[in-house]
Amino acid sequence: MIDGSGDVWWQALKEYFELSQSEREAKYPESATDKEKLARPYFRPRLIEPVRCRNVVIEGVTLQNSGYWTLHLLFCEDVNIRGLTVRNPYWAYNADGITPVTLAQSDNLRTGSVEVE
16 A cells, blocks of 8 residues: 555645645745745655656555546556556545546557546
């Protein structure tokens, strides 16, 4: 099992959205460095993100509590997914199981026994 500790990210994002525009600008100024900007709560980590990979096999694993997209296949070829379980709360911000938009950018995706809760 791979657990992304998403609750930390979801709480930070919730607090961010509860701020007024002026509070956001004060807490997260545009003058921040690039490194500081990446620490903002809306820049959440993907749990697994293979990029431009070939012959990818994801098998027999449970992925849960992702801070953002759970399995983000980006420009991958020949991907086989079997025995995958994805568990994220229904209310988690963008904690998609397998990101469909990116799947269109991946070639030869095959799945079997995939469960997304």
